[in-house]
Amino acid sequence: MEAVVPVHGVMAEFDDATEFVAAIHAIKEAGYEGFDAYSPMPIEEAAEAMGLHGNRLPLMVLCGGITGFCVGYALAYWTGVVNYPLNVGGRPLHSWPAYIPVLFECTVLFASLTAVFGMLGLNGLPKLYHPVFNVERFALASQSRFFVCIEATDPKFDLEGTKRFLQGLTSSQVSEVES
Amino acid sequence: MAGNTVQARQRPYKPPVLGRGQTFDTVTDKIAGVVDREQQPRGWWIGFVIGFALLNVLLLCLGCLFAWGTGIWGVNNPVGWAFAIINFVWWIGIGHAGTLISAILLLLHQDWRTSINRFAEAMTLFAVACAGIFPIVHTGRPWVAYWLLPYPGTMMVWPNFRSPLVWDVFAVSTYATVSALFWFVGLIPDLATLRDRAENPLVARIYGAFALGWRGSVRHWHRYETAYLLLAGLSTPLVISVHSIVSFDFAVGVIPGWHATIFPPYFVAGAIYAGFAMVLTIAIPLRRMYDIKSFITAQHLDYMARVMLATGLMVCYGYFTEAFFSWYSANAFEQFMIQNRMFGPYMNMYWLLILCNAVAIQTLWFEKVRRSPVVLFVICMFVNVGMWLERFVIVVTSLHRDFMPSSWFMYYPTIWDIGTFVGTIGLFLTLLFLFVRFLPMISMFEMRTLVPAAEVKEEH
Numbered sequence: 001m002e003a004v005v006p007v008h009g010v011m012a013e014f015d016d017a018t019e020f021v022a023a024i025h026a027i028k029e030a031g032y033e034g035f036d037a038y039s040p041m042p043i044e045e046a047a048e049a050m051g052l053h054g055n056r057l058p059l060m061v062l063c064g065g066i067t068g069f070c071v072g073y074a075l076a077y078w079t080g081v082v083n084y085p086l087n088v089g090g091r092p093l094h095s096w097p098a099y100i101p102v103l104f105e106c107t108v109l110f111a112s113l114t115a116v117f118g119m120l121g122l123n124g125l126p127k128l129y130h131p132v133f134n135v136e137r138f139a140l141a142s143q144s145r146f147f148v149c150i151e152a153t154d155p156k157f158d159l160e161g162t163k164r165f166l167q168g169l170t171s172s173q174v175s176e177v178e179s
Numbered sequence: 180m181a182g183n184t185v186q187a188r189q190r191p192y193k194p195p196v197l198g199r200g201q202t203f204d205t206v207t208d209k210i211a212g213v214v215d216r217e218q219q220p221r222g223w224w225i226g227f228v229i230g231f232a233l234l235n236v237l238l239l240c241l242g243c244l245f246a247w248g249t250g251i252w253g254v255n256n257p258v259g260w261a262f263a264i265i266n267f268v269w270w271i272g273i274g275h276a277g278t279l280i281s282a283i284l285l286l287l288h289q290d291w292r293t294s295i296n297r298f299a300e301a302m303t304l305f306a307v308a309c310a311g312i313f314p315i316v317h318t319g320r321p322w323v324a325y326w327l328l329p330y331p332g333t334m335m336v337w338p339n340f341r342s343p344l345v346w347d348v349f350a351v352s353t354y355a356t357v358s359a360l361f362w363f364v365g366l367i368p369d370l371a372t373l374r375d376r377a378e379n380p381l382v383a384r385i386y387g388a389f390a391l392g393w394r395g396s397v398r399h400w401h402r403y404e405t406a407y408l409l410l411a412g413l414s415t416p417l418v419i420s421v422h423s424i425v426s427f428d429f430a431v432g433v434i435p436g437w438h439a440t441i442f443p444p445y446f447v448a449g450a451i452y453a454g455f456a457m458v459l460t461i462a463i464p465l466r467r468m469y470d471i472k473s474f475i476t477a478q479h480l481d482y483m484a485r486v487m488l489a490t491g492l493m494v495c496y497g498y499f500t501e502a503f504f505s506w507y508s509a510n511a512f513e514q515f516m517i518q519n520r521m522f523g524p525y526m527n528m529y530w531l532l533i534l535c536n537a538v539a540i541q542t543l544w545f546e547k548v549r550r551s552p553v554v555l556f557v558i559c560m561f562v563n564v565g566m567w568l569e570r571f572v573i574v575v576t577s578l579h580r581d582f583m584p585s586s587w588f589m590y591y592p593t594i595w596d597i598g599t600f601v602g603t604i605g606l607f608l609t610l611l612f613l614f615v616r617f618l619p620m621i622s623m624f625e626m627r628t629l630v631p632a633a634e635v636k637e638e639h
Binding site: 015016017018021024036037038039040041042043045046047050052055057058061075076079080083084086088091095098099101102104105106108109111112113115116118119120122123125126127128129130132133138139140141142143144 | 202203204207329335336337338339340341343345346349350353356357360361363364368371372374375376387388391392393394395396397398399400401402403404405406409410413414416417420424427624625627628632633634635636
């Protein structure tokens with residue numbers, strides 16, 4: 001174990017979306033990989049700048065929907081045809097067109113649950129504690145300010161050097177993040 | 180400048196949806212300020228007290244219903260559905276505008292939805308909660324309402340999946356679940372804002388727990404946006420399916436006046452129509468009470484009124500088609516049904532319905548009316564009443580005189596019917612005012628995307 005104060009990373013603050021996206025580009029160009037950016041609302045350009053393109057969520061939701069359909073069909077078929085056949089005016093037991101509403105609802109239900117819990121799961125939420133919350137000004141990340149945090153795990157990270165690098169990018173504060 | 184002209188050429192002119200001079204801070208302070216403030220305005224207290232008083236009426240009516248049974252209602256043979264089903268359809272229809280605003284308008288890139296989607300979604304949830312009460316208590320033995328669900332029980336019976344009533348159980352429960360998820364997902368970033376603004380550590384902890392530790396990471400936003408769009412895409416067909424399935428409860432039956440293929444689209448249009456009227460009924464007092472006219476502008480009222488006019492005309496077309504087909508069918512029962520509706524014992528209800536739903540909304544053709552909050556509020560009240568009357572006419576006039584004159588009978592609501600209905604309005608108001616007090620009624624993070632500083636300017 002090292003005796004130094006553990007540091008999660010170095011955080012810089014920005015005024016608006018334009019500065020913020022420019023800073024992400026600069027950090028990428030400087031060769032940093034282990035960093036994260038925080039904004040009070042979704043910014044498409046920021047995601048592009050970080051090199052985020054597709055994600056796995058749509059595929060997961062498709063699988064969820066297909067699962068819902070199959071579960072719904074299996075339920076309707078097994079209960080209505082196998083386990084508890086009910087003769088209603090001599091109509092066929094396996095009258096699948098009459099299953100459509102229930103199958104549709106099951107498909108949507110499973111797909112929606114997958115979308116929500118898949119998103120939370122991939123994002124690693126809920127996670128009530130995170131080192132970035134140690135920075136007092138970070139409370140503004142959910143209101144009006146933009147932040148970038150280069151993490152200590154990055155191979156290029158060097159406390160003083162990274163600090164100086166970030167100070168060159170922003171006119172606002174740069175601070176250490178305790179871990 | 181050059182960039183602006185290019186943009187202007189690409190897009191047709193759209194009136195601004197956010198008042199001038201807004202920044203991140205003004206948006207956040209104004210919306211979160213409603214929740215932060217120590218003392219709510221007098222209007223809030225008046226609304227909440229009225230709502231809570233009516234909620235107690237609901238509890239009283241339900242308590243007596245559980246003690247004495249559905250005999251205290253005016254239901255009889257042949258009118259076995261009456262108020263419970265009228266109110267169920269009315270409430271569930273109101274909910275539909277919330278999903279339409281949050282999902283369909285999102286997919287259509289209508290920026291103006293941003294200021295109204297949050298409370299419209301809340302309205303959906305509360306309306307579905309009110310709606311859900313009715314079919315459950317209408318079963319007569321609500322403590323065994325779980326029999327509606329497919330579960331492996333010792334009785335060894337299963338629901339019949341070919342029955343519209345089972346479709347309804349699936350549709351409404353799915354709709355309630357998905358609406359709640361959609362609403363909650365939209366709230367997560369705003370809950371984080373409330374967490375970070377809270378001065379009281381306990382309040383910060385409560386909001387923090389619900390915010391799930393949201394920290395606004397760009398990676399998170401990226402997946403969040405995908406999930407939000409997917410939910411919108413899933414909700415869009417869902418909302419249409421729900422009211423279609425509700426209409427199947429009627430259309431699959433053989434009763435004259437119910438057994439019609441026009442029912443699903445006619446019901447969906449009616450639902451959106453009623454829902455927009457309710458959104459306006461809520462928005463107009465709220466924007467005045469909390470002085471948020473720069474977020475919910477006259478332009479918003481105008482747009483909502485236009486949607487109301489369009490869907491209202493579709494509903495009128497439905498009335499016309501019903502009348503036309505009963506004549507064109509050359510079926511004596513169908514012809515009698517429409518004649519009985521228009522000139523039978525419930526004719527007042529029918530013509531009042533036409534007055535509310537077909538005549539009153541014609542004023543919405545005028546821009547002055549659409550932009551005048553007071554006049555618009557009055558028209559919305561007409562629509563709220565009119566859509567309730569529509570369900571009354573469909574349910575009661577069709578049932579009370581069917582094929583056999585020997586089984587004809589009149590239906591009159593009792594005080595308990597009326598009390599239960601008014602009581603659900605109390606439940607709705609109570610939930611709505613609590614929502615306004617404790618959660619941001621406008622989506623803050625989406626409003627921030629409309630602020631000029633959120634736009635990434637090209638540097639080159």
